[in-house]
Amino acid sequence: MNLRHRLGRSNGGNAAAAPLLAPRAPEAEPDRYQQIKKQLHRELISKLDLNMLEGLDEGQRRAQVDHLARRLLVEAEIRLTRGDEERLITELLHDTFDLGPITPLLLDEEISDILVNTHRQVYVERLGRLELTSVAFRDEAHLRHIIDRIISRVGRRIDESTPLVDARLPDGSRVNAIIPPAALDGPILSIRRFRRRALSIEDLLELQSLSAETAQFLTGACRARLNLLITGG
Known part of the structure; x- marks a missing residue:
């Protein structure tokens, strides 16, 4: 059964x-x-x-x-x-x-972004790769309740007159929430988390974020104490 x-x-x-x-x-x-x-x-x-x-x-x-x-x-x-x-x-x-069905995602240190694309879809960025999860909220009201909980904890509010709010979680994670009428298909939520451990050159190579040549150049530039200008992100 x-x-x-x-x-x-x-x-x-x-x-x-x-x-x-x-x-x-x-x-x-x-x-x-x-x-x-x-x-x-x-x-x-x-x-x-x-x-x-x-x-x-x-x-x-x-x-x-x-x-x-x-x-x-x-x-x-x-x-x-x-x-x-x-x-x-x-x-x-x-x-x-806690924060409902996304709580386990917040406990996963490999996840850097949580993207709630309406109550039916939740994506995460894990080790640099975007994944669709099986996580979902019951309905729009459930998602809105969790958004209200996040926003109220930092002394902010979100409603029809202020349908877009940026905030931070206690751990420093950045939160962006949008509700109707600004969000046409229902409330959406994004949480950008900060890694407790910085990515090393080896991590970036494994994730294919850097080529071996670029890694070698950056390593040499740092050892030579050269000035570096980094743009984008």
Whole structure:
């Protein structure tokens, strides 16, 4: 039985689980996982004791949300494999505390750019090469929520009167967000990250960003302490 059917399965018809497992039209079945995650997130927000969470550190807050999410899954009688359950809980934690589905991308040190081309497509630049990922947001509202979270953390706002905003993440990454009406197909987001380790000549050769001749010339120029003018980027 695939994930879509497992998520739609309920044992016992518990009345308390009805809001989470309400019947859906057949055409909506492919979105079942995202729908349950969305509804479970709403349940979490409604049941969390925010005053209690304020007195906890980051690790304790995450532990509380993790525990509550697992309890809600049990109460709703949602049967998942261990792997699917861990994936769901991890994604819920990312949605609650972090930057949603792009959080794992921000943890990957090989990624220098994250390009969210509407909620359906997310590209990354990894080691100098552009890649289409399998990451996606639930819908435009989900992406807009994450954009608002990023912008609000730096004391900025984004709305119809200010549909384009530049900002920085705490780690120094540059962020550019555009929403309608400036973005015709829905919100878009780009994050330019800075590598913790500078690329070496060997790295540039491996990435084919430099030819062997150019690398040899630059190495010789540096050793000879010649003046260099670098343009472009």
